Amino acid sequence: MRNSFIDNISNLLLVYRGFTFGIIILVVxxxxxxxxxxxxxxxxxLWGMGNAPFSxxxxxxxxxxxxxNGQNLFWLLMIAIKxxxxxxxxxxxxxxxxxxxxxFLAGRFSSGILGDLLNMIIDSFCVIPGLPVLLVLAxxxxxxxxxxxxxxxxxxxxxxxxSKQMRNIVMNLNQKQFIMTSKFSGLxxxxxxxxxxxxxxxxxxxxxxxxxxxxxxxxxxxxxxxxMSNMSVPTIGTSIYWAYTNQTLLLGQWWWMTFTLIxxxxxxxxxxxxxxxxxxxxxxxxxxxxxxxxxxxxxT
Amino acid sequence: xxxYFIERIVFLILTLLIGLTIIFIISRSTPIHPIDTIMQQxxxxxxxxxxxxxxSIKDIYLRLYGxxxxxxxxxxSFLAGVLSGNFGPSFSSFxxxxxxxxxxxxxxxxxxxxxxxxxxxxxxxxxxxxAGFYDKSGISKFLQGLxxxxxxxxxPIIALILILLFVFMIPSFPxxxxxxxxxxxxxxxxxxxxxxxxxxxxxxxIVISSMAGWFLSMRALVMNIKSEDFVEFAKLRGLxxxxxxxxxxMRNVISPQITALALNIGFIFNGALVxxxxxxxxxxxxxxxxxxxxxxxxxxxxxxxxxVIGITLATFIVELMIPIIDPTIRQER
Numbered sequence: 001m002r003n004s005f006i007d008n009i010s011n012l013l014l015v016y017r018g019f020t021f022g023i024i025i026l027v028v029x030x031x032x033x034x035x036x037x038x039x040x041x042x043x044x045x046l047w048g049m050g051n052a053p054f055s056x057x058x059x060x061x062x063x064x065x066x067x068x069n070g071q072n073l074f075w076l077l078m079i080a081i082k083x084x085x086x087x088x089x090x091x092x093x094x095x096x097x098x099x100x101x102x103x104f105l106a107g108r109f110s111s112g113i114l115g116d117l118l119n120m121i122i123d124s125f126c127v128i129p130g131l132p133v134l135l136v137l138a139x140x141x142x143x144x145x146x147x148x149x150x151x152x153x154x155x156x157x158x159x160x161x162x163s164k165q166m167r168n169i170v171m172n173l174n175q176k177q178f179i180m181t182s183k184f185s186g187l188x189x190x191x192x193x194x195x196x197x198x199x200x201x202x203x204x205x206x207x208x209x210x211x212x213x214x215x216x217x218x219x220x221x222x223x224x225x226x227x228m229s230n231m232s233v234p235t236i237g238t239s240i241y242w243a244y245t246n247q248t249l250l251l252g253q254w255w256w257m258t259f260t261l262i263x264x265x266x267x268x269x270x271x272x273x274x275x276x277x278x279x280x281x282x283x284x285x286x287x288x289x290x291x292x293x294x295x296x297x298x299x300t
Numbered sequence: 301x302x303x304y305f306i307e308r309i310v311f312l313i314l315t316l317l318i319g320l321t322i323i324f325i326i327s328r329s330t331p332i333h334p335i336d337t338i339m340q341q342x343x344x345x346x347x348x349x350x351x352x353x354x355x356s357i358k359d360i361y362l363r364l365y366g367x368x369x370x371x372x373x374x375x376x377s378f379l380a381g382v383l384s385g386n387f388g389p390s391f392s393s394f395x396x397x398x399x400x401x402x403x404x405x406x407x408x409x410x411x412x413x414x415x416x417x418x419x420x421x422x423x424x425x426x427x428x429x430x431a432g433f434y435d436k437s438g439i440s441k442f443l444q445g446l447x448x449x450x451x452x453x454x455x456p457i458i459a460l461i462l463i464l465l466f467v468f469m470i471p472s473f474p475x476x477x478x479x480x481x482x483x484x485x486x487x488x489x490x491x492x493x494x495x496x497x498x499x500x501x502x503x504x505x506i507v508i509s510s511m512a513g514w515f516l517s518m519r520a521l522v523m524n525i526k527s528e529d530f531v532e533f534a535k536l537r538g539l540x541x542x543x544x545x546x547x548x549x550m551r552n553v554i555s556p557q558i559t560a561l562a563l564n565i566g567f568i569f570n571g572a573l574v575x576x577x578x579x580x581x582x583x584x585x586x587x588x589x590x591x592x593x594x595x596x597x598x599x600x601x602x603x604x605x606x607x608v609i610g611i612t613l614a615t616f617i618v619e620l621m622i623p624i625i626d627p628t629i630r631q632e633r
Binding site: 018120121123124125126127129130131132133135136137140141156214217219225227228240249250254257258261265269271272273276 | 310311314315318319322323326327329330448449451452453454455456457460461463464467468469562563565566567569570573574577578588589592593597600601603604607608611612615
């Protein structure tokens, strides 16, 4: 008997080019961010003064060029990717935890007044424009902002969308026989959640998690552009902020902004591709075409 | 039908209450007291203040902003103030009321947001509809690939790419302000042209990013619907393609897209704020940036509250359109 996990992964790799593309880029970026960045010289760990010459275009020694403060942009961007990914993962984890509980409660008790109320609260958080509120919050906590704090702040709005979908899934599951059976055999809510609902929603939670990681990275960029991130710590957002405020484009120093943008797009696209492929893989509507496709591939 | 309206109105009030309460709690729980910031600025202008003078000035400020009363009192006067459009005076450009600053910025934001929203929704859905119906064609697959690449990229990144391309590499558009400085605001061709020229890139960046979402969801919806029996039956009856697409398929997929529009206005508004700042467009986004830079808490709170009210109302209006289009809601409820 073959291992089903390995089976699934190899199936995904075979059938989905997007998945292969995404996972390769993602692994490379993870290696660059979490492996290689440990070898960065210590004077490139924060935005500030560096030892490199000021603003030189990409050369062999400085593959991405240097900043206007004389820092090696290559190392800064590696650390920026690491910090942004950490921020994304943390926000994703916190938001998913809240979303799972809120969505489950709203779906499980959807016929009662509690479910209605929770549903309305979830919808409210979806509708409220997050950015202005987050900016006020980041402004109020200006002196305490760091990567963890930004994740906590972003989670205030991050949980709402996944909750809404979690609720729909739970409401569909409510009609299933095995859920009914547990309900009528007197299993308590917590146990049905762990044994009956959770196994069903786990793969789907992974997709939502990846979506949230992307959302958080993008949101960090947005609030950093408004000058509301921790400006000394390199993240993708602060890199863009400093490139923009130092007028690098006006000075013709295209490399700073360009390399930051390219890496950002690669990072977000790879995460998105992986999550899209998994969601397509799990979708029963596409299962038939996929089976045919993988059969053809195995025969050839 | 009546139940639907009541539900929507309850939802509107609840959303407003949650949004405004969050803003109130945040603005009152900041560790940096806004009055202290003002006092710091005051003492940095020079001039020696005795402790007594300092205290009396501080007291005046506290009373002016109503910060000396109990929190519950402040909460209700905040709600009353917000609903009547009174956000108090701005900190940094004292004594101009915040509402005056917002009034100046608001038309730009509404114009930009509304234009971008309508264009992206209509065209994204229209192209998605056709691409979903003819999903085997090369163009449809190409568009699918293109929009899959665009859709995870956030608003500011798209805006920066456009700035990089069309302002610095191939200089073809201006980046400063809402119109050229030498144009007087009157109803003339050059005025309108100047406004369009300045709004083009910001609007384009919002349109590109939000269109991707509409296209992808519409295409997926249509591909599901078009394998249903009633579409097959319409084909067998020999109806014209155009009739099948617009009268059979579109009618079934348009209502979830309107619901999605209602839920997405907030997101697109977020995108518009940051886009405005990047293009130095004189709207609410730029106003917020300036408020952050000058430490103007009152203006920030004002813009945030107004955004919550505006977006919630816009959502409400869009939701009221759903029963007009979706007969199931009209009859069941």
